[in-house]
Amino acid sequence: MTFYLSGFRNFPKLWKSNPYFELGPAASSASFFLTVHCVTGNQQRWFSVKPTTPPNSKTLNLLVAKARTHKKRNDSNKQVSSDPHYFAAGAAKKRSHLGGNPQNQDHALPVRSTVQLPTKPLNSEEWDKLKEDFKGKVSFEDFVISQMARSCSSVDVAKSLLAWVAAKHHGIVGYNLLVKYLYLCVFHKQTSEVIDVYEIMKAKYKSLESGAYTLLIRGLIHSDRWREALLLLEDIKKVMDPSKKNYGDCIQGALLHQDVDVAWSLYQELLGRNLVPLLETLKAFFDYGKGINDDHYSNKLLDVLLYLRNNQLYPGESFAHSIKTWFESIPGRQWKGQFTTIQKSGQCSSCGRTIESIQLSPEEYEFLKEKIMRDVIDGGDQYKKTTPQELKRFESFVNTCPPFDIVIDGLNVAKMFPKGRESQNLLGVVSQLAQQNLQLLVLGRKHMLRPSSQWKKDEMEQVQKQAHCFFTDNISEDDPFLLYATLNSGNHCKFITKDLLRDHKACLPDARTQRLFFKWQQGHQLAIMKGFQKSKLTFQHILSYDTVVQTTGDSWHIPYDEDLVQRSSCEVPTKWLCLQRKTQAPC
Numbered sequence: 001m002t003f004y005l006s007g008f009r010n011f012p013k014l015w016k017s018n019p020y021f022e023l024g025p026a027a028s029s030a031s032f033f034l035t036v037h038c039v040t041g042n043q044q045r046w047f048s049v050k051p052t053t054p055p056n057s058k059t060l061n062l063l064v065a066k067a068r069t070h071k072k073r074n075d076s077n078k079q080v081s082s083d084p085h086y087f088a089a090g091a092a093k094k095r096s097h098l099g100g101n102p103q104n105q106d107h108a109l110p111v112r113s114t115v116q117l118p119t120k121p122l123n124s125e126e127w128d129k130l131k132e133d134f135k136g137k138v139s140f141e142d143f144v145i146s147q148m149a150r151s152c153s154s155v156d157v158a159k160s161l162l163a164w165v166a167a168k169h170h171g172i173v174g175y176n177l178l179v180k181y182l183y184l185c186v187f188h189k190q191t192s193e194v195i196d197v198y199e200i201m202k203a204k205y206k207s208l209e210s211g212a213y214t215l216l217i218r219g220l221i222h223s224d225r226w227r228e229a230l231l232l233l234e235d236i237k238k239v240m241d242p243s244k245k246n247y248g249d250c251i252q253g254a255l256l257h258q259d260v261d262v263a264w265s266l267y268q269e270l271l272g273r274n275l276v277p278l279l280e281t282l283k284a285f286f287d288y289g290k291g292i293n294d295d296h297y298s299n300k301l302l303d304v305l306l307y308l309r310n311n312q313l314y315p316g317e318s319f320a321h322s323i324k325t326w327f328e329s330i331p332g333r334q335w336k337g338q339f340t341t342i343q344k345s346g347q348c349s350s351c352g353r354t355i356e357s358i359q360l361s362p363e364e365y366e367f368l369k370e371k372i373m374r375d376v377i378d379g380g381d382q383y384k385k386t387t388p389q390e391l392k393r394f395e396s397f398v399n400t401c402p403p404f405d406i407v408i409d410g411l412n413v414a415k416m417f418p419k420g421r422e423s424q425n426l427l428g429v430v431s432q433l434a435q436q437n438l439q440l441l442v443l444g445r446k447h448m449l450r451p452s453s454q455w456k457k458d459e460m461e462q463v464q465k466q467a468h469c470f471f472t473d474n475i476s477e478d479d480p481f482l483l484y485a486t487l488n489s490g491n492h493c494k495f496i497t498k499d500l501l502r503d504h505k506a507c508l509p510d511a512r513t514q515r516l517f518f519k520w521q522q523g524h525q526l527a528i529m530k531g532f533q534k535s536k537l538t539f540q541h542i543l544s545y546d547t548v549v550q551t552t553g554d555s556w557h558i559p560y561d562e563d564l565v566q567r568s569s570c571e572v573p574t575k576w577l578c579l580q581r582k583t584q585a586p587c
C-alpha cells in the first residue's frame with residue numbers, strides 16, 4: 001500500500017485516508033510506506049535552529065494510559081465523525097459562498113492566526129476549548145502540531161496534545177502527528193522519548209518514509225541503542241538512497257561510541273555513493289582524533305584534507321579550529337597553527353611561504369585542454385543536447401577567427417541584470433570590452449536574433465559589429481562551446497558566465513583532471529561585480545594564487561570560510577589556516 005503526499009495541504013487527506021496509528025496492543029502488522037514531503041523538506045531548516053533547554057518529559061506510556069481512560073466518551077466520538085467534512089479541503093470556502101454561516105464572514109484576518117500555542121501542557125477540556133475557538137480550514141490537530149514543530153514547542157505540551165487526540169479517537173494517533181512529535185523529541189534531545197516512539201513505529205509499521213527514518217536515526221545515535229540507527233540506514237537503502245545527513249548522523253553516532261572502524265567504513269560508503277559529505281561530518285573525525293596517537297587514523301584525516309583539496313571545498317571557521325587543534329595535538333610532531341591571510345603577491349603573511357600559483361603550467365594546460373576538447377568533440381552523454389553537426393559547424397567557425405581574448409556566455413550575461421532589457425545588457429558588456437581592443441566571442445541562441453521585447457534588432461546588430469558571434473540552436477547547451485572556444489584560444493583567454501560549469505566537472509574522468517579544471521576555471525572565469533551600472537563594468541579581481549587546501553609535507557595552508565561572512569559561489573575565502581611543523585631542534 002503506497003501513499004504519496006506532497007505537502008501540508010494534503011494533511012487532511014492523510015488524516016482521513018491513511019491508516020491510523022493505534023496506541024495499544026491491538027496493533028495490526030500491515031505495512032505502509034508513506035511519503036510526507038513536508039517533513040523531509042523542512043528538516044534542514046528545523047535542525048538549524050538552536051535547541052532550547054530540554055524540558056522534563058514523561059513517557060509515552062502515560063499517554064497510552066490517558067488515552068485508554070478517555071476512550072469511551074461518546075461526545076468525542078460524535079465530534080470525530082463530523083470533523084473530516086468540516087475540515088475537508090475547500091469545504092469552508094463552499095460554505096462561505098453559500099452565505100449560510102455567519103461565523104465565516106466575521107473573520108477578515110487569516111484564520112491561521114487564531115490559535116495561540118499553549119506554553120504548558122493542557123488538559124482535555126482546555127484542548128476542547130482551544131479547538132472550539134479554532135476557525136481554520138484544516139484539521140485542528142494537524143495544524144497545531146505543525147505550528148508546534150515550527151516553533152519548537154516543548155515535548156510536554158506536544159504530548160498533552162497527543163494524549164487528547166488519542167482520547168478522542170479510541171487511542172488512535174495519526175502518523176503525521178506522531179512524526180511531528182518525534183521531530184520535537186529529537187529536536188529537544190529527549191532520547192528516552194525517541195526510543196518510545198521508535199518502539200511504537202517499529203511495532204506498527206514495517207517500513208517508514210524517509211522523514212521518519214531520518215528523525216529516528218538522528219534521535220537514536222545519542223542512546224546506547226545507537227547501533228539500531230545503522231539498521232534503519234539499511235532499511236532506507238532498501239527503498240531509496242540514504243542522504244549525506246543520514247550517513248553523517250550514523251558516523252557521528254559511531255564516533256560518539258568509539259567505534260572508529262564503523263565510522264570510517266560508513267564514510268567510505270558515503271563517498272562510494274558519490275555523496276559529498278557534510279562538513280560537520282568531516283569535522284567530527286578531526287574532533288575525535290584529538291590527542292590520538294595512531295598513524296592509521298592520522299593518515300585518514302590527511303586523506304580528508306586531500307578530499308577537500310580535490311573537491312574545492314573549504315572548511316568553516318569551527319572546522320578550521322578543529323583541524324588546528326588536531327594538528328597541534330599530535331604527540332611529538334610539533335605542529336603550530338596560525339590564522340592568517342595571503343598577500344597579493346601570493347605569500348602567506350604568517351610563514352612567508354608562497355601559495356600555489358593559479359596559473360596552469362604549459363604541461364597542465366595541454367593536458368586539460370586535450371582531455372576537455374576530446375570530451376567536447378567526442379560528445380559523451382553530457383553533450384546530448386548538442387548535435388555533432390552543430391559542433392562541427394562551430395569548430396570550423398572558430399578556426400576562421402583569430403584567437404579570442406574573452407568568450408562571453410551571451411544569454412547568461414544578458415540575464416545578469418534583471419532591470420535592463422536583455423539585448424541592452426549584453427550590448428553594454430560587449431561595448432565596454434570592445435573599447436579595450438579585445439577579441440570577443442559572444443555565444444548565443446538563435447532566438448536572440450528574433451526581435452522581441454527583450455531582444456531589440458538594432459542592439460543585436462551592434463553586438464555583432466563589435467564581437468564575433470555564434471548562435472546555436474535553441475536547445476543546445478552552451479558549456480561545450482564555451483569550453484571549446486576558450487581552451488582553443490589559449491591560456492590567455494578568459495570567459496564570462498555566471499554558470500559554474502558543475503555538470504561539466506562531474507563528467508571529468510578523474511580527480512586530477514577535475515582539480516586542474518577547477519584551477520583553470522578560477523584563473524580564467526571572469527565574474528562581473530554586482531551593482532554594475534551600465535556606465536562602468538568591473539570584474540572581480542582574479543587572484544595570482546590558488547585558493548585551495550594545499551601542503552608541502554611539513555606545512556599546510558587551508559583556506560576557510562568565516563562564520564559571519566556570506567561568500568557567493570564565484571568568490572573564494574580570504575582567511576587561511578597556516579600550519580607549520582617546527583624543525584626538530586638539534587640535540
Ligand SMILES: [Zn+2]
Nearest residue numbers: 348350351578
Ligand atoms: Zn603560512
